[in-house]
Amino acid sequence: MKAINFSHYRKIVVLTGAGVSVASGIRxxxxxxxxxxxxxxxxxxxxxxxxxxxxxxxxxxxxxxxxxxxAQPNVAHIKLAQFEAKLSPDKQFTLITQNIDGLHQLAGSSNVIEIHGNxxxxxxxxxxxxxxxxxxxxxxxxxxxxxxxxxxxxxxxxVLFGEHLPVKEEWLTKRALRDCDLFIAIGTSGTVYPASGFVRSADYAGARTILINLEPMEPKNPYFKEEYLGAAEEIVPLLFGATS
Ligand SMILES: [Zn+2]
Structure with a gap:
């Protein structure tokens, strides 16, 4: 598995789900x-x-x-925070998370959209x-x-069952997706909402689309063009190895 060459991308959106926090002991x-x-x-x-x-x-x-x-952030949280901190100022990085545990911020991530709250x-x-x-x-x-x-x-x-996503976070998410050129979903199923909808928007915007998850997509979501199977704390350091 080769690290992503991030020099090709200017507007990067990462979506994280529960799989990112499992190694921190969060079920x-x-x-x-x-x-x-x-x-x-x-x-x-x-x-x-x-x-x-x-x-x-x-x-x-x-x-x-x-x-x-x-609970402490694990290597996946930390790698994403380091990636954001090292990114050159002409690039945008948005981290959208479905997690409510606040571990991305604890690891040092700053541009975090918590679509399900905290x-x-x-x-x-x-x-x-x-x-x-x-x-x-x-x-x-x-x-x-x-x-x-x-x-x-x-x-x-x-966000409880039966409630809408918070309006500001939903708006910020749509804004980030509409012109992103790289979309990576980590530790979340690629087949259910919201990941399934977000990748559709990113693909429409012309982004490269990648899913990193323990389980293969079932059924396959055609908008994810690449899929890496494995634990977030193993795959994220490999793909985010080189930052530029
Ligand atoms: Zn009151």
Whole structure:
């Protein structure tokens, strides 16, 4: 496997999914070993719970917060951050992530779009409340946190089932994809949304399109023209070996 010659590309977009964080001890939600094989997302991650049982959302996300208190970025996160830091100023690099663990930022990545939010931020569940989302490590094991301004329950700042992607992040993603010339999806299935939609846009823009994932695409997504099978922490250092 040869490193990508990045000198050919000016607008690079990388999309990361759960496979990037597995080596940091963060379990994926879907697929092999996924959390949704054991618990029902409808009972812990559905937007209807905000009204019926918000504590259930905190049960799951509070546990993740506890895990993230000690989780460290792995070599895939670190390599992507180093790549961004070394990139010449005439190039653009956008890192879109489906992960809610904040490990890319912890590794030093700066231009990160979190399309599914960040579990370590808390915000108000009332959409008209003007409480600003804030970083928070409290797992709220014992008590449902309540907004100081409007007395609604507080919630983790993530996209629950049944919710739209956040509008700013979706807009930034579309803007990055519409004129990218290299698109690399890492540790995410190439066949389900959003990766499947993003690669379609990138291909339409004329980008080279690459998928790096443990499992082969099933069914094959024709918009990904290259596929590298393996763990993110093994493949990313090989493909991102040379930076220019
Ligand atoms: Zn509020």
């Amino acid at each position: 994926p939600f879907r697929g092999k070993g996924g959390l949704w094989n054991e618990i029902n997302p409808i009972e812990y991650a559905d937007s209807s719970l905000l009204k019926t049982n918000p504590r259930a959302i905190w049960q799951l996300d509070g546990a993740l917060r506890k895990q993230l208190a000690t 579990v370590c931020r808390t915000r108000c569940s009332n959409p008209t409340c003007n409480l600003t989302a804030y970083l928070d490590s409290n797992p709220y094991d014992d008590v449902l946190p309540i907004c100081q301004i409007c007395s609604s329950p507080l919630r983790p700042d993530i």
